[in-house]
Amino acid sequence: GAGVSQSPSNKVTEKGKDVELRCDPISGHTALYWYRQSLGQGLEFLIYFQGNSAPDKSGLPSDRFSAERTGGSVSTLTIQRTQQEDSAVYLCASSPGLYNEQFFGPGTRLTVL
Amino acid sequence: GQNIDQPTEMTATEGAIVQINCTYQTSGFNGLFWYQQHAGEAPTFLSYNVLDGLEEKGRFSSFLSRSKGYSYLLLKELQMKDSASYLCAVENAGNMLTFGGGTRLMVKP
Numbered sequence: 001g002a003g004v005s006q007s008p009s010n011k012v013t014e015k016g017k018d019v020e021l022r023c024d025p026i027s028g029h030t031a032l033y034w035y036r037q038s039l040g041q042g043l044e045f046l047i048y049f050q051g052n053s054a055p056d057k058s059g060l061p062s063d064r065f066s067a068e069r070t071g072g073s074v075s076t077l078t079i080q081r082t083q084q085e086d087s088a089v090y091l092c093a094s095s096p097g098l099y100n101e102q103f104f105g106p107g108t109r110l111t112v113l
Numbered sequence: 114g115q116n117i118d119q120p121t122e123m124t125a126t127e128g129a130i131v132q133i134n135c136t137y138q139t140s141g142f143n144g145l146f147w148y149q150q151h152a153g154e155a156p157t158f159l160s161y162n163v164l165d166g167l168e169e170k171g172r173f174s175s176f177l178s179r180s181k182g183y184s185y186l187l188l189k190e191l192q193m194k195d196s197a198s199y200l201c202a203v204e205n206a207g208n209m210l211t212f213g214g215g216t217r218l219m220v221k222p
Contacts, residue, residue: 033210043156043200043212056209091155101146102210104155 004105006092012111013082021077021108025094032075033102034067035091043091049075082112115139117213119201124219125191133186133216135201146210147175147186148200156200196220
């Protein structure tokens with residue numbers, strides 16, 4: 001079966017532009033997570049969805065970041081007015097439900113010039 | 114708050130045994146994960162401990178002591194392909210994972 005997929009795999013954008021990152025979780029997985037990993041750094045939790053709802057958005061770095069999930073499946077992470085410090089690999093993971101192993105996608109490498 | 118500590122780097126010899134420690138102080142605890150991450154790749158799951166004790170899975174074992182806020186990952190019969198970063202992650206209520214900074218393991222011939 002297919003794993004978690006993310007698109008695009010690489011994105012280069014200019015400072016100030018908006019970007020949208022997409023995550024397709026494993027079919028049937030109700031929980032979906034977004035993480036960010038800056039070069040040489042650990043994983044930083046951003047937000048998670050249980051179904052279509054995100055109970056806790058406090059992990060998002062700023063109000064320029066937003067995420068949504070519709071139909072209990074695909075999720076998009078949107079970064080408005082990108083800044084150079086947003087450059088990182090954005091990882092998505094899904095799990096069958098609460099308290100389950102998370103399966104990671106390959107990530108989207110975002111570079112803001 | 115969440116605080117997870119693990120060594121930044123370790124070096125070991127092919128065929129040897131290495132133990133990677135992880136200590137944590139977290140508000141709420143449901144379980145502890147270990148992930149392996151090769152350079153430039155996404156993390157992959159290694160183990161999940163909920164109860165105290167040792168979980169063995171092939172060459173890899175993971176230990177948890179909840180009272181001490183301590184876990185370790187034990188790798189036996191090291192192979193060159195085991196060179197990677199090993200991430201300790203604590204799961205709190207709501208299945209939110211907080212990751213440590215990772216331990217970069219270098220296996221030398």
